[in-house]
Amino acid sequence: MVSILHTEIILYVKSQEQSTSFYSFILEKQPSLHVPGMTEFELNTQLKLGLMPQEGIAKILGTKVPHPKTGNGIPRCELYFLVTDLVYHYEKIAAFGAHIISPIKNRDWGDRVFYLSDPDGHVIAFAERIEIS
Numbered sequence: 822m823v824s825i826l827h828t829e830i831i832l833y834v835k836s837q838e839q840s841t842s843f844y845s846f847i848l849e850k851q852p853s854l855h856v857p858g859m860t861e862f863e864l865n866t867q868l869k870l871g872l873m874p875q876e877g878i879a880k881i882l883g884t885k886v887p888h889p890k891t892g893n894g895i896p897r898c899e900l901y902f903l904v905t906d907l908v909y910h911y912e913k914i915a916a917f918g919a920h921i922i923s924p925i926k927n928r929d930w931g932d933r934v935f936y937l938s939d940p941d942g943h944v945i946a947f948a949e950r951i952e953i954s
Contacts, residue, residue, distance in 0.1 A: 831871035833878050833889040834941050840872045843939055894942040907949040911935050
């Protein structure tokens with residue numbers, strides 16, 4: 822049986838600095854680690870979001886898998902953040918000029934959600950729970 826104690830989701834990014842600025846803004850926090858080759862944001866006590874330059878991970882992965890840059894701009898994952906005050910987040914992020922994919926809508930799974938993409942094309946959703954009648 823696997824006992825997972827902590828989780829870190831790492832996104833491969835074209836520009837560590839650009840992505841760090843973007844995520845600092847949308848997450849409203851500074852990184853807990855920011856060194857050449859890795860940036861981390863502590864989302865809660867058991868989850869971190871990491872940003873690793875695609876050139877750095879390509880050196881680690883070698884030639885057994887495609888270079889991450891071949892997927893730039895192609896949605897390859899989704900980060901789904903359940904928040905309070907969804908309208909605040911939407912207005913703030915839209916004013917920032919982020920690429921909004923889908924405005925706030927009630928979804929049939931019981932959340933009110935909007936979707937955007939980061940500078941590398943990763944899809945991000947901000948959501949709040951709604952009551953389904």
